Amino acid sequence: MEALRGTKKLVNSYLLFSLxxxxxxxxxxxxxxxxxxxxxxxxxxSNLMALAFAAIGMLRLRSLNDPLRYGVIAIQHSxxxxxxxxxxxxxxxxxxxxxxxxxxxxxxxxxSLIWLLWGFYVxxxxxxxxxxxxxx
Amino acid sequence: xxxxxxxxxxxxxEWVDVMGDYSLVPVPPEAQRTTMAIFVVxxxxxxxxxxxxxxxxxxxxxxxxxMVIVSLVGTLIQGVIGALTSYLGxxxxxxxxAAMTWPYGRYGAFLWGxxxxxxxxxxxxFAVETWLFGIMMHDLIPGNPLTTVGIASxxxxxxxxxxxxxxxxxxxxxxxxxxxFWIILAGISFASGIMMGGGWENVITKLPAQPAPFxxxxxxxxxxxxxxxxxxxxxxxxxxxxxxxxxxxxxxxMIIENFxxxxxxxxxxxxxxxxxxxxxLAVGVGIGAYLLAILGQWTTNDNNLYSGALNFTLISxxxxxxxxxxxxxxxxxxxxxxxxxAGASFDPFIAFLTILGSFVPAVGGxxxxxxxxxxxxxxxxxAGKRYELKIGDKLPEINLTGWISTAIGGVLGTWVxxxxxxxxxxxxxxxxxxxxxxxxxxxxxxxLVIGRYEVTKYGLAPRWYIKKGG
Numbered sequence: 001m002e003a004l005r006g007t008k009k010l011v012n013s014y015l016l017f018s019l020x021x022x023x024x025x026x027x028x029x030x031x032x033x034x035x036x037x038x039x040x041x042x043x044x045x046s047n048l049m050a051l052a053f054a055a056i057g058m059l060r061l062r063s064l065n066d067p068l069r070y071g072v073i074a075i076q077h078s079x080x081x082x083x084x085x086x087x088x089x090x091x092x093x094x095x096x097x098x099x100x101x102x103x104x105x106x107x108x109x110x111x112s113l114i115w116l117l118w119g120f121y122v123x124x125x126x127x128x129x130x131x132x133x134x135x136x
Numbered sequence: 137x138x139x140x141x142x143x144x145x146x147x148x149x150e151w152v153d154v155m156g157d158y159s160l161v162p163v164p165p166e167a168q169r170t171t172m173a174i175f176v177v178x179x180x181x182x183x184x185x186x187x188x189x190x191x192x193x194x195x196x197x198x199x200x201x202x203m204v205i206v207s208l209v210g211t212l213i214q215g216v217i218g219a220l221t222s223y224l225g226x227x228x229x230x231x232x233x234a235a236m237t238w239p240y241g242r243y244g245a246f247l248w249g250x251x252x253x254x255x256x257x258x259x260x261x262f263a264v265e266t267w268l269f270g271i272m273m274h275d276l277i278p279g280n281p282l283t284t285v286g287i288a289s290x291x292x293x294x295x296x297x298x299x300x301x302x303x304x305x306x307x308x309x310x311x312x313x314x315x316x317f318w319i320i321l322a323g324i325s326f327a328s329g330i331m332m333g334g335g336w337e338n339v340i341t342k343l344p345a346q347p348a349p350f351x352x353x354x355x356x357x358x359x360x361x362x363x364x365x366x367x368x369x370x371x372x373x374x375x376x377x378x379x380x381x382x383x384x385x386x387x388x389x390m391i392i393e394n395f396x397x398x399x400x401x402x403x404x405x406x407x408x409x410x411x412x413x414x415x416x417l418a419v420g421v422g423i424g425a426y427l428l429a430i431l432g433q434w435t436t437n438d439n440n441l442y443s444g445a446l447n448f449t450l451i452s453x454x455x456x457x458x459x460x461x462x463x464x465x466x467x468x469x470x471x472x473x474x475x476x477x478a479g480a481s482f483d484p485f486i487a488f489l490t491i492l493g494s495f496v497p498a499v500g501g502x503x504x505x506x507x508x509x510x511x512x513x514x515x516x517x518x519a520g521k522r523y524e525l526k527i528g529d530k531l532p533e534i535n536l537t538g539w540i541s542t543a544i545g546g547v548l549g550t551w552v553x554x555x556x557x558x559x560x561x562x563x564x565x566x567x568x569x570x571x572x573x574x575x576x577x578x579x580x581x582x583x584l585v586i587g588r589y590e591v592t593k594y595g596l597a598p599r600w601y602i603k604k605g606g
Contacts, residue, residue, distance in 0.1 A: 038330065038331035041323060041326075046320045049319070072170065076170070080176075080312070083312065083316040084320065087317040087321055087424070088320075090423055091421050094419055095419070096418075096419035096420050135309035136308075
């Protein structure tokens, strides 16, 4: 139970960070829409997906205490958020996006990189502590 | 691997999974997966360049309003058929080919499965898609020795083989990593393509380059993924909740497939062609374009190979993994050969696969008719008992009822009846014919069955394998 508490803290921090930063991303997307709606579209898509994965993950994990079950769901949602991060790392620094929203794009690039790297760490840490499979 | 199933009948004994990945025995509770996991695997299979090309074809034939309607109607049909087969797989816990044992017999399941999935998916489409992968790599990175069509087909085929050889865990792993990423990259391609083509205002007023009737469009959408809708039990058998598996299929088709089809269609209307990767390259997301192509093809083709190999386990003496590697090497070698030989084309082969593929909806119709109408409505068996594999049961080696309905349904629906949508015609004719035949034979006390196969603890493993001692 003690080990699960540590895992819960790690997963909650990751999902909460993803939730807050995706809201930040959505806020930035709103400001970009007036400049170029086509550039803003992927912003909305990626941040809405990250928001949904993080929020639904937190809801699903809220009352779980069985380590394996907890691990399965935590790993699923971490994979999805990190996959959104992978897309973000690739597209935010592209000239097409930087030209329209330079500072905003680089901010989201850093956030996406954190989603990606921290996500990998969470997946493997949860796999180790709960014995849930890497691809549940 | 040995396990005890949760069902009452098999608690007394144990299933032995000789082929791996529960190819010939029911999936045990400990290997079952959540509805979300099933949704992701389905979406991973759907996320491929071919789905976007399918949308591109719609963009050439319809304006925005008609394209949306065609896409929604086509995917609704796929969604209903796939949801029905998913539930069947979820309740039986068996692969498509193992489930086909009831309406076709064990050899029938193998032979029909061989034509439809073993050859079409396992070797056929795997080879074609691997070759297409080579072409795509060549177009994306011309002039590099690693991206000539032949060489790219080799390394691409080997990549796709790895996750299929690992099994459902490997396929799921790749899907988790790829699916959200792929959806976003496709979205970027659509948005930037529309912008480059003059914006939304231009797209909404554009007329299609090659207008086509509504029915043709729906047939194209249904045909694009009807094979996938028929073989859903291969994935759904792992679902903890059979209804969840059906819902997962329906939602991924209605939401994600429509996003791909309509998005690619809009891009095509705007740019005059399905320039998915070109749009990404133009906006500077180069690595994204490469990954979109590689991962999209990989997540789909590994499932083709996985599904094809499952079919061969019904009569093969070698394990599922060895089968995946054997079929994968044959498919990769074929793709590379065609890639290396200048002027070679897969066209005759694709035509042959299309003929075989014409029977896929007929198999789906027979399977659904047997499971839901004959065993459900007529025999009044609960869902879990209709395709329940039990040790000691004697299942048919050949059940001609399924053979007749599928052959007639496939031929009539595809080549004889010219009205309507061919795949739906085949599906409905074979389903109705099967139900009428099965009920009439049952009432007359006649069976069109040749030979019986006794189910052992090895499930549906070949008899010679069992005699050899497993």
